[in-house]
Structures are given as structure tokens and as C-alpha cells.
Amino acid sequence: MIVEIDPDAVAPPYEQLRAQIAALIRTGRLSVGDRLPSIRHLAHDLGLAAGTVARAYRELEAAGYLRGRAGQGTVVRDIPHLPESERTARLADAARAYAAAVRELGVDVDVALATARHHLTDPGD
Amino acid sequence: MIVEIDPDAVAPPYEQLRAQIAALIRTGRLSVGDRLPSIRHLAHDLGLAAGTVARAYRELEAAGYLRGRAGQGTVVRDIPHLPESERTARLADAARAYAAAVRELGVDVDVALATARHHLTDPGD
DNA sequence: CTCAATGTACCAATACAACGCTACATTCGG
DNA sequence: CCGAATGTAGCGTTGTATTGGTACATTGAG
Secondary structure, eight states: OOOOOOTTSSSOHHHHHHHHHHHHHHTTSSOTTOEEOOHHHHHHHHTOOHHHHHHHHHHHHHTTSEEEETTTEEEEOOOOOOOHHHHHHHHHHHHHHHHHHHHHHTOOHHHHHHHHHHHHHOOOO | OOOOOOTTSSSOHHHHHHHHHHHHHHTTSSOTTOEEOOHHHHHHHHTOOHHHHHHHHHHHHHTTSEEEETTTEEEEOOOOOOOHHHHHHHHHHHHHHHHHHHHHHTOOHHHHHHHHHHHHHOOOO
């Protein structure tokens, strides 16, 4: 698994982990039926407590991404698609946050859009 | 002053206030020499504690935007421009955050860019 | 000088996250 | 059947961030 946790980031570790796994499933790097590392194993690899990984798994299961069963492990269950309204609302929130940051920095709109395009097309940077 | 605080937002009130005032100064809606509302007055208007507004003012003063003196009030001091490296770094952070949200939502890149453009050009929405 | 208005500094309470830990239920393999 | 591995649930502790309130210092007006 390609996951990175930054302890100094603003987002708490369990949230970073949740978002990254969700993105891996969305982008197809994890497919339906794939088995995820065990809670304890992943926690050890990432230097986290088991409870922290458990929380990320729990939220992903509640969202429909995963299915975890005792003794069997946790597997990718589905790629849930949110209702259109929910998705556009969340997208608007994210765009608003980006726009606010850009405005505070005094960055030109075209530069901001080019930067966004760059990060949207080149995830690894 | 045109400021809105959403108590349910992810960002804490003092940070929302700080960012909005910084944006007002950057965009010229507040000019150098303009006097801001007093800490207590603004706190009362926004339904916040005085200490919360004081923190926003304090951080803006540390960043060079404001100058506050006891008995005199707080005025816009300057429009500090960050070093280029700092600005691009912060812009990249914001863009990364936006890209991560888009990827998790499974939204098309073009849709994401159009949404970003919309919010960048139409602040009031 | 006196006083009101203002910014500054500090402290207690609260909430949240993370951690380490324990106990328990379930599944599978031997 | 038995044990190892797994997920689930909960506990108390610790550290941090935020808030609200209070006391203090400074300034300018009368």
C-alpha cells in the first residue's frame, strides 16, 4: 500500500488515512475484493496506534467502501457514488476553500487555475 | 465590515475572521489607514468572545497587515507581500488539498477546474 | 487628573484526537 | 477442539487547540 502519514499536517492521522484509502479505491489502485492490511499490521507500518487505523477503517466501512469482518480481514467492498447533490455540495466547499486561500495570497486567477490543473493531473507532486 | 462567521465550519472562528480580513485588505476593500472595529465591538456583532477577535487581530498584526495600539484602535498598516517561495508553497498546499478532495469525490478534472474557476471569479457564491 | 475606550496578557474550562491497553467475538487452519 | 489472526468495543491518560472571561496597561478626551 502506498500511504503516507504526516504527523505535522493539519488533518489528523486517521483522516489522512481515510482520505488516502478512499482515493486509492476511487482511482482504481485498489479494486473491489482486494484485501487491506490488518489493522495491527498497518498501524505498525505507519507508526500509529491500532485504534487510529481502526477508526479510519470504521469510517470507510460506514461510507460503503470497505467491509470488515473479524477473523477475515478487511476488503474493498464497493465504490459508493454519493448522491449528485452531496457531491456537488462537497466540491463547492472544496472550491470555496481553494478560492479563499488564493484570494488571501493575492495570486492571479490564471496562475491559481494552472496550479490546480497541475495538481489535479499530476497527483505525485 | 462584510464578515461572516460560520460556527459549524471546519475552520475555527478566529481563523475564518483572520482569513476574511486578510482577503479584504488584499482585494482593496480595506485600504491602508482604514480603522477596524474595536475588538469588543466586532466580537459583539459577530457573537464571539473578545479573546477570539483579539487573536485574529494579533495574528494579522504579526503578519504585517495591521497595527493595533491600546487606546487608539486597530488600523490597516500594509499589504505585506510574502516571499515568492512562501507564496508558491502555500498555493501548492491549497491546490493539493483541492486535488485530494476532488480525487476522493471522483469528480472529473474538467468539472473540478470549471468549479474552481467559478468560485475564483465569483467570490459571492 | 479622571475616565472611558481600547488593545494585551493571562487563566480555567471545554472539546477533541491520539495513544496504549484490555477484553471480547469471529473466522480459519491445523 | 484449539489456537492464531483478525475486527470491534471500550477505558483512562495525555497533549493540544479553542474559547470565554478577567485583570491589566495604554491612549486620548474632557
